Amino acid sequence: MRRRTLALVVACAVTVIAAPSATAAPTHIPAQAAAGWLARQLVDGDHMVTEFGGITYPDQGLTIDTVFALAASGTSDGHGGAALTWLARPENLGGYIGTDGEAYAGATAKTALAVQVRGGNPTAFGGVDLIARLRSLQAPSGRFSDVSAWGDFSNTITQSLAVITLGRTTAGAPTKAVDFLAAAQCADGGYPITLGAPTCVSDTDATGFAVQALAAAHRPVHPAVTWLVGRQQSGGGLASGPGTGTPNANSTALALQAFQVGGRPLPGLRARAYLLGLRVTCAGPVADRGAIAFDASGFATATAARATPQAVVALRGRPLATLSSAGSTSAVPTLAC
Structure with missing residues (x-):
């Protein structure tokens, strides 16, 4: 039961332990700098952790999200391999x-x-x-x-x-x-997070994932992508759930991936600009540079560790259906300042 409860925790604290033998590689590419920051968050260089109730636990799901991000960035290949070895x-x-x-x-x-x-x-x-x-x-x-x-x-x-x-x-x-x-599609074009519920309520994150899956299966996605476009706020970001709250990096990244596979470049550019606006730039603390904050309220390592992986995959335009670490380098990027 404890593991199932942990899987539902949204806001968690992540222990930061620098990865050993990380070879710095200065870069101006936002997604690569973000991936380098992520690699340095890996405990013992191979996994992420979550703090719940004052106790630290290994976080396999977040570790996999990091593997995806490192592959999308084409960097930190040694860390990606170590993470998979740890998971096995x-x-x-x-x-x-x-x-x-x-x-x-x-x-x-x-x-x-x-x-x-x-x-x-x-x-x-x-x-x-x-x-x-x-x-x-x-x-x-x-x-x-x-x-x-x-x-x-x-x-x-x-x-x-x-x-x-x-x-x-x-x-x-x-x-x-x-x-x-x-x-499972709702009447308004979006997809619900809960399957088989009496009332179909479209959810931003669920729709982002569903669009990727259906596009990969060569099924129509236009109504779902249009629903996401309708949820995009003036600053380019999207909120979770029905999309009426405060925008955040995770939901925006998932929508950006849907815009990419669904052929909607203009909403995609706006979503991308929102994500880039959440970066910790050279004006921020050295240890945080490159990371992507969860939302505009400010940087926190715990939430950035969950926002940054999805943002990296979206910023690099790498759909999950074709994502690959092939050709990745071992360099662990740092933001060039």
């Missing part, structure tokens, strides 16, 4: 995807995607065939669900990650899985 350890992998009869669909899909991004074999990772495990969690309806004594926490993001991940395999994403995701 039985105590880390089992604690995330489930063990002893527990199986979490979203975590399984996300882990398999990280292995694919790193060019590994997701059918033999840490002694687990992640692809077979993921397919076993698909119901006849096409929905991917958790098998857990604590309940089913799967949602639209789970379904989207599963479609993206399986779409990268030779067999491709199951048609029923893609159909199920497409059918």
Whole structure:
């Protein structure tokens, strides 16, 4: 139960421990500088942590987000590889995807995607065939669900990650899985975070993920992208949930990825400008330079560690369906000042 509760924590403190043997490489490219900052947040150079109730725990999900960001930036390859090695350890992998009869669909899909991004074999990772495990969690309806004594926490993001991940395999994403995701669309064009709810309420983040998944499966995404455009605020940012609150980097980054795959360059440019406006520049403390704050309220390491990974992937224009670490360098960038 503790692990499931931790997965729902939004605002968490991240312990900052500089990665060992990091070779600095000054850069003016915002996404690369942000990726370098992320690499330096990795504890022991290979994983992220979360503080909850005064106790620090390893954070596999955030570690994978960092792997995605490093791959998108084309830098810090050694850190990306070390993170995947850390994740493959039985105590880390089992604690995330489930063990002893527990199986979490979203975590399984996300882990398999990280292995694919790193060019590994997701059918033999840490002694687990992640692809077979993921397919076993698909119901006849096409929905991917958790098998857990604590309940089913799967949602639209789970379904989207599963479609993206399986779409990268030779067999491709199951048609029923893609159909199920497409059918979850709300009347206004967006997608809900909760599947099967009595009332369909569109959610910014869920829609961002769904658009990426459906575009990769060659399904129509125009209504969903149009809904996101309607949620974009005057400064270019988007808020979470129904998109009516304060804009933030995470939701804006997911929308930017949807604008990119959905062919909406002007909203994309506005979203990009919003993200760049949240950077810690040369005027900020040396240790924070390059990072991207969660929102305009100011910089905090804990929330920046969650905002920066998604922002980097979006700023580099790397869809999850084709994201790869191939060709990455070992250099760990710093913001050139």
